[in-house]
Amino acid sequence: MFDFFLLEAILNGLLFGGVLALLSLGLNLVFGVVDVVWIAYAELVMVGMYIIYTVNILLGWPLYVAAPLSIVGVSIVGLLVHRLVIEPILNTPPINQLLATGGLLFFLQSFATLIFGSQFRNIGLSLPVVEFFELYVSFARLLAFGVALVGIVGLYLFLRRTYIGTAIRAVAQDREMMGLMGVDTRKVYLITSAVGGALAGLASILLVLQQDVHPFIGLTFGPITFMICVLGGLGNLFGGFIAAFVISQVISIGSFYVSTELSYVIAFVLFIVAMFFRPEGLFQRRS
Amino acid sequence: MKRWLLLAGLAVLVAAPFAHPPQYFLHLAILILIWGMIGTSWAFMGRFGLVSLGHGGFVAVGVYTTALLWNVYGLMPWVGIPVGIAISLVLALAIGYPAFRFRVVGHYFALVTLAMGEVVRLSIIAARDVTGGSLGMTPARVQPPTDVSWYALQFTDKRYFYFLALGAWLLALWVWGRIDRSMARSALEAISEDEVASASVGIHVTWQKLRVTLISAAMTSLGGMLLGWYNQYLNPDSLSGIGISLEIVFAAIVGGMYMAPGPTIGALLTISFRESLRTYFGVQLIGMAETLYGLLLILFIIFMPRGIYGALYEWVQRRGQTPPKTPVAPPREPRPGTAEAR
Numbered sequence: 001m002f003d004f005f006l007l008e009a010i011l012n013g014l015l016f017g018g019v020l021a022l023l024s025l026g027l028n029l030v031f032g033v034v035d036v037v038w039i040a041y042a043e044l045v046m047v048g049m050y051i052i053y054t055v056n057i058l059l060g061w062p063l064y065v066a067a068p069l070s071i072v073g074v075s076i077v078g079l080l081v082h083r084l085v086i087e088p089i090l091n092t093p094p095i096n097q098l099l100a101t102g103g104l105l106f107f108l109q110s111f112a113t114l115i116f117g118s119q120f121r122n123i124g125l126s127l128p129v130v131e132f133f134e135l136y137v138s139f140a141r142l143l144a145f146g147v148a149l150v151g152i153v154g155l156y157l158f159l160r161r162t163y164i165g166t167a168i169r170a171v172a173q174d175r176e177m178m179g180l181m182g183v184d185t186r187k188v189y190l191i192t193s194a195v196g197g198a199l200a201g202l203a204s205i206l207l208v209l210q211q212d213v214h215p216f217i218g219l220t221f222g223p224i225t226f227m228i229c230v231l232g233g234l235g236n237l238f239g240g241f242i243a244a245f246v247i248s249q250v251i252s253i254g255s256f257y258v259s260t261e262l263s264y265v266i267a268f269v270l271f272i273v274a275m276f277f278r279p280e281g282l283f284q285r286r287s
Numbered sequence: 288m289k290r291w292l293l294l295a296g297l298a299v300l301v302a303a304p305f306a307h308p309p310q311y312f313l314h315l316a317i318l319i320l321i322w323g324m325i326g327t328s329w330a331f332m333g334r335f336g337l338v339s340l341g342h343g344g345f346v347a348v349g350v351y352t353t354a355l356l357w358n359v360y361g362l363m364p365w366v367g368i369p370v371g372i373a374i375s376l377v378l379a380l381a382i383g384y385p386a387f388r389f390r391v392v393g394h395y396f397a398l399v400t401l402a403m404g405e406v407v408r409l410s411i412i413a414a415r416d417v418t419g420g421s422l423g424m425t426p427a428r429v430q431p432p433t434d435v436s437w438y439a440l441q442f443t444d445k446r447y448f449y450f451l452a453l454g455a456w457l458l459a460l461w462v463w464g465r466i467d468r469s470m471a472r473s474a475l476e477a478i479s480e481d482e483v484a485s486a487s488v489g490i491h492v493t494w495q496k497l498r499v500t501l502i503s504a505a506m507t508s509l510g511g512m513l514l515g516w517y518n519q520y521l522n523p524d525s526l527s528g529i530g531i532s533l534e535i536v537f538a539a540i541v542g543g544m545y546m547a548p549g550p551t552i553g554a555l556l557t558i559s560f561r562e563s564l565r566t567y568f569g570v571q572l573i574g575m576a577e578t579l580y581g582l583l584l585i586l587f588i589i590f591m592p593r594g595i596y597g598a599l600y601e602w603v604q605r606r607g608q609t610p611p612k613t614p615v616a617p618p619r620e621p622r623p624g625t626a627e628a629r
Contacts, residue, residue: 107581113574261413276385
């Protein structure tokens with residue numbers, strides 16, 4: 001009765017959840033604070049992956065230089081996205097902001113094609129597969145899981161224990177009132193966007209260890225990342241974290257029993273149904 | 288005066304293919320008409336703030352239904368088209384009814400429809416035994432091969448498709464006009480302003496939204512079937528999924544989604560712009576055309592959210608050159624999405 005491969009699927013799902021949680025962390029922050037859906041968030045992760053590829057392979061610098069550069073680079077991109085794309089239309093209907101970042105999605109994809117071509121590229125590093133009690137798990141996923149945990153704790157401390165973190169939470173609660181109370185909301189938005197970008201950069205480091213980069217990679221994990229953020233409740237970091245594991249288990253166990261595509265179908269259907277009954281997310285307290 | 292102008296324009300469109308234009312231009316005209324039709328169908332909903340990012344799903348459902356019925360069961364597309372439309376309607380109902388009933392609005396609605404598009408795309412890939420998965424599929428050639436087969440909707444001469452596309456496009460404009468002059472329009476405008484207030488004055492919010500969604504889904508899948516049958520090639524990634532759904536929305540936005548010709552003008556501009564960039568840059572600098580395209584989209588949404596046609600219309604109106612008695616649709620403030628409701 002006991003199925004060893006199923007256990008492996010569950011364990012891998014748990015670790016895949018770590019990657020998804022890390023991916024959704026930055027989007028969730030921006031979503032919760034600035035109240036903008038960055039449809040192009042996955043493309044920011046792609047930018048980070050290309051930064052690592054460029055620095056590590058084309059310039060030949062070591063990975064421990066490339067990785068921080070990716071975080072810094074993508075956080076600058078996040079800052080620019082807010083300053084150049086979102087800020088001019090901040091007071092228009094939210095759907096315009098969503099569509100503007102959709103334009104950004106096309107722009108980043110084709111810009112990557114223009115510079116790097118549409119070939120699959122990798123940094124030529126393969127991490128070992130770790131064996132625990134005859135269960136095989138990928139080291140890259142284990143690492144991503146660990147970094148996701150550190151990332152969420154770090155973000156939690158940043159939001160709770162620092163002055164600017166408190167300001168970010170206050171603005172997330174009531175943006176108009178905080179503006180009247182003398183909080184510089186513009187600065188808060190810019191910082192949030194930069195932190196969101198930095199988290200995308202962090203995710204890109206872990207992703208580049210397990211996947212090849214190509215200009216359309218964002219489309220493979222972008223939609224699932226939005227679903228996780230919404231399922232967890234906007235701006236609810238822990239909700240998003242748990243939602244990432246729910247979704248990853250659905251996908252992992254689904255892939256084990258049926259097929260990868262169908263397991264994603266199940267995950268999306270689950271999302272749609274959840275949206276009908278709890279549009280404020282699975283874990284949000286009703287106000 | 289205006290009527291004569293429209294009739295003259297229509298006459299030009301009908302007569303144009305008989306002047307033996309280059310095949311390439313005919314091809315572009317067909318694509319513009321089909322995408323114009325799909326964009327117009329999207330804008331049936333979009334103009335009332337129901338922003339769907341999953342219309343690619345309806346395109347793919349229609350065309351895959353027809354192609355599978357033809358390839359597997361040998362049913363002619365004339366049977367497949369109504370079946371495809373029926374399945375799109377079922378899909379629209381399954382998503383639309385609960386979404387409107389439970390008041391999923393604004394960007395939540397956009398994300399639900401986006402998930403729907405992904406469900407369609409991934410289901411097609413998952414059923415790769417019959418659909419060919421990501422490699423796509425080709426509708427079987429009619430046997431015995433002929434140049435003109437009305438039975439299988441396969442023509443070697445592009446002009447047949449031109450007229451089919453022209454007909455479908457005119458149908459979409461006619462439906463637009465019907466919606467524009469109906470009571471439903473006022474109801475939907477009220478709903479997009481304030482859902483609760485409209486419900487309180489007796490507007491059946493769910494039904495009004497659902498009806499326009501069903502019309503939009505049916506027309507979109509009809510356009511998709513024309514597209515697939517014209518290309519004679521189907522691919523889940525280029526028919527469904529987030530990329531194509533966003534492009535439908537963008538064409539409508541660039542042209543202007545609040546007036547009838549808007550989405551078509553958007554399709555005309557985006558397709559001709561892309562094609563001219565592509566011929567200009569050729570095989571060097573691959574991606575340059577799309578990069579500029581993406582950049583322009585962002586600029587459009589920031590500076591001209593009502594689209595080119597909307598902005599032009601407003602400009603002409605302000606200069607007072609058109610007589611004020613003929614406003615087709617008075618310029619309104621753009622206000623898609625009512626996410627404040629949450």
